[in-house]
Amino acid sequence: MTQDQPTRLKAMRQMATQQAPTRQTTTRQMPAFVPCERCPLRRKAAFMQKDEKEVSFINGLKSAHLRFAAGSQLIQQGTEEPNLFTLFSGWAFRHKSLPDGNRQILSFLLPGDLAGLQATLQAEAEHGIDALTDVELCIFPRRKLLDVFEKAPALAYDLAWLGSREERMIDENLLSVGQRGAAERMVALILGLYRRAEHLDLVENQSFLFPLTKQHLADALGLSLVHASKTWSSLQRLNIFTYADRRLTLVNPRATERIASYFDRDWRVRPIL
Amino acid sequence: MTQDQPTRLKAMRQMATQQAPTRQTTTRQMPAFVPCERCPLRRKAAFMQKDEKEVSFINGLKSAHLRFAAGSQLIQQGTEEPNLFTLFSGWAFRHKSLPDGNRQILSFLLPGDLAGLQATLQAEAEHGIDALTDVELCIFPRRKLLDVFEKAPALAYDLAWLGSREERMIDENLLSVGQRGAAERMVALILGLYRRAEHLDLVENQSFLFPLTKQHLADALGLSLVHASKTWSSLQRLNIFTYADRRLTLVNPRATERIASYFDRDWRVRPIL
DNA sequence: CGGCCAATTGACTGGCGTCAATAGGGGTGG
């Protein structure tokens, strides 16, 4: 604004990331197609249990089951995306960038989360989605969407429900980025991911896989890389959590929630496509 | 975080606002019921034109047409809300607060916008909605929602579409708050509102009603009241816009867009309930 | 071994928050 040209050259990082594996260059191996009727994910307690008929209808929508390597661009900002997908395994994140290269991570995706709804109902994606770890996706072509609304109203309702859940999570992130200090913000993010992982039975002994780099943290929290790193260290010094082997262990989740003014959302079972 | 008790006592402001007109105390006058078939709003070019049958179906959903005074709480954070509504006239905003009283404005509502979708698909609202000006609402009881999905798939699709539109706007706000500087942020917000107003034929000579107080600006942008005020003044000194009589005039919208890295979204006609 | 990348840490800077004093408008009551 004041200084126009000498923009914060975080753009460099962006360039670097750019040449990271893109969709094309990605090893897109061919795992076995997992039919929804035998999907281990949807059997988890976190998800709504549907009757056979509905599950097989969903299976009819599913056009492929793909695997991508960590770092792959699953959806590219500014392109038209003909599919939506449910994350079958792994982590991913939605993000949006400014022309100067600054990137904001909008939300994280965990197994069972549906992605591309926004992009799908609109014409083209205004955000990108990248794989944070190796991932597997259940692909649904978006042209079948209208069918869903016409032939399976209950499913359509689920779709809308998932969209609204996603929006609530972004609301929370916006609240965080706008109103919490750096440390509180980071704790709130970690707690949110912890609770979601917990709900998917991904937590053992208050410890879970935490694949974010410092750069991801910074981009999600609206902090600089350096400050994110410092905040991270200070939280460890405060004995909020420990980190080893890509696994993060919360020392005292409930006490930590108070510190960050974190509030548990309602964790009712949710639909899964 | 570091200092727990001496929280930023912006809470005071909150208390003050609290005793402002609440839903109950609000003058909730009884304007004439506007049947959807004769709704002047939905005729605007911004909205999808529907056939008679669908419009009368929508009218069947509409249970009331209410007016609220500026400052009224339309939906209260943490309560169960049995209705959703379309904003028929006036401005409103969604917001979410931390226990220390800090408030984040999540998005603004202009005529034709649907509100309460998130709150409605879930059990209870995790955010509040306040009237920014005097408003009129078209009320739809949420228990009729399932009906919509079962009997009017096209309408259900519209609903989902509107939800996804809302999410895109929040994405943009999150990007702004997380990655733009104070001045860019403010310009981006103003431009966004300007374009939306323009689309509703609410702009004349690059000037439109701008009912936000400095406090609203601060809360929407994640800035302090004081800094928001200073940023506002500096933008005027830079001759970005002028302000008089609650009306804001953009001196050069297109040039201003470049300053703020603002990008026009796609302005296709959208559904309205 | 050398290059690349994520991460850490210190020193310095600057943007934004906080405190505080002041001004102006609108409503209300003496």
Place this chain on the structure above:
DNA sequence: CCACCCCTATTGACGCCAGTCAATTGGCCG
């Protein structure tokens, strides 16, 4: 009709949180 209050806004002084710059380390890989 003016006094008084409350609320919104403005402006300056000061301080701190977070950004920037830069040097260093350690892991991974060719």
